[in-house]
Amino acid sequence: MFVAFATTGEEKINAHFGMATDFAVYDIGSESCEFSKMLHLPEQAQEDDKVEIRAQLLKECIVVYCTHIGGPAAARLVQSGIQPLKAPEGTPIAQELQRLQTMLKETPPPWLRKRLMEEMNHKEESCQCPFTRD
Numbered sequence: 001m002f003v004a005f006a007t008t009g010e011e012k013i014n015a016h017f018g019m020a021t022d023f024a025v026y027d028i029g030s031e032s033c034e035f036s037k038m039l040h041l042p043e044q045a046q047e048d049d050k051v052e053i054r055a056q057l058l059k060e061c062i063v064v065y066c067t068h069i070g071g072p073a074a075a076r077l078v079q080s081g082i083q084p085l086k087a088p089e090g091t092p093i094a095q096e097l098q099r100l101q102t103m104l105k106e107t108p109p110p111w112l113r114k115r116l117m118e119e120m121n122h123k124e125e126s127c128q129c130p131f132t133r134d
Helices: 043-047 050-057 071-079 093-105 110-127
Strands: 002-006 022-028 033-040 061-066 083-086
Touching: 002 093, 022 093, 050 071, 061 093, 061 110, 071 083, 083 110, 093 110
Parallel strands: 002 061, 061 083
Antiparallel strands: 002 022, 022 033
16 A cells, blocks of 8 residues: 655655645555655645645555644545544654554554555456456
């Protein structure tokens, strides 16, 4: 699953969701974790609908961490299938990745279990080959 962190390029969570221009994205599982990419918000997009632009940028992510997010923005992200999580300013990304991995191994909260099941079902559907008869 993909997880994003609002950051200013450091290895810490240090940006407000609505002000973030960069998101570090990691591919994480219960046994593995690796940096995937850095997403950069295009400059002209900073003037548009901040939440919608960021939701589109993060559409493949299940979770996004940030230091702050407003209630309406959080609700719109959840409607887009992205769970926003707040972390104290300066929290190391590695620390949150480790906590998330532990949560995956033990007992994920209901919202995360649901998203993981949806992701698994989607992958199974896309991997199935249609059966054809001659």
